[in-house]
Amino acid sequence: MDKVSADGTDHSLIAAFKAGSTEAIDRIVERYENPIFTFGLKMCGHLQDAEDIVQETFFSAFKYLESFREETKLRNWLFKIAARACMRKRRKKKCEPDREISLESLIHKDGSEGKYEIPDWSDDPSDNVLRAELKEVIDNAILSLPPKYRLVFNLRDTEGFNTEETAELLEISKQSVKTRLHRARLFLREKIVSHYREGEIQ
Numbered sequence: 001m002d003k004v005s006a007d008g009t010d011h012s013l014i015a016a017f018k019a020g021s022t023e024a025i026d027r028i029v030e031r032y033e034n035p036i037f038t039f040g041l042k043m044c045g046h047l048q049d050a051e052d053i054v055q056e057t058f059f060s061a062f063k064y065l066e067s068f069r070e071e072t073k074l075r076n077w078l079f080k081i082a083a084r085a086c087m088r089k090r091r092k093k094k095c096e097p098d099r100e101i102s103l104e105s106l107i108h109k110d111g112s113e114g115k116y117e118i119p120d121w122s123d124d125p126s127d128n129v130l131r132a133e134l135k136e137v138i139d140n141a142i143l144s145l146p147p148k149y150r151l152v153f154n155l156r157d158t159e160g161f162n163t164e165e166t167a168e169l170l171e172i173s174k175q176s177v178k179t180r181l182h183r184a185r186l187f188l189r190e191k192i193v194s195h196y197r198e199g200e201i202q
Contacts, residue, residue: 008027010028010031010073010074010075011070011074013027013028013031013074014028014065014068014074017062017065018065018066025062028058028061028074029058032074032075032078033054033058035075035159036053036054036057036058036078036079036082037050037051037053037054038050039053039079039082039086039154039158039159040052040053040054040082040085040086042139042142042143042150042154042158043083043086043147043150043151043154044086044089044090045143049089052085052089053082053085053086053089056081056082056085056088057078057081057082057085060081060085061077061078061081076161076165076168076169079155079159079161079169080168080169080170083151083155083169083170086147086151087147087151090147134192137191137192137195138188138192141187141188141191141192141195142154142188144191145184145187145188148180149180149183149184149187150184151170152166152170152177152180152181152184153180153181153184153185153188155169155170156177156181157181157185163177163178163181
């Protein structure tokens with residue numbers, strides 16, 4: 001068996017796996033372990049849960065990789081498995097209900113969608129503390145999203161999947177993806193704005 005290149009394409013790694021290469025398994029894990037872990041952490045909020053998501057994802061992936069279709073992107077397939085693992089974990093832990101976000105609750109009385117300006121420290125490289133605070137506020141706001149909105153937001157805005165890919169991964173319509181993403185963004189903006197408004201009042 002030829003040595004599997006670390007920078008080989010996904011499909012070449014899959015072909016090597018199907019040919020019996022155990023090294024191909026290592027290469028696939030090396031390539032996608034961190035992205036799947038980060039996704040699991042953003043979805044679940046706990047290190048142990050994120051590690052469980054990684055294990056479940058690769059266990060399922062290698063169990064069914066023999067039947068992997070050539071026209072499918074490995075990254076998309078792995079994230080689809082990871083997304084399902086995240087939702088299963090939420091159900092097992094009986095977490096918060098997957099409630100709807102009311103669009104009306106995010107629209108201000110004047111009809112606007114929250115045009116408040118969040119402080120910008122991008123031109124001040126010395127202000128690491130403030131940037132770290134903003135990151136924490138954003139991360140906490142994302143975790144406060146209802147799970148189905150959090151899932152769409154993380155896939156679209158964090159992982160960079162397009163609308164069609166996200167719809168395929170979650171097996172929902174493209175319109176549902178657009179609706180959930182729009183409401184998630186409004187929800188997050190309101191959470192972040194509220195945080196800084198409270199800071200100004202204090």
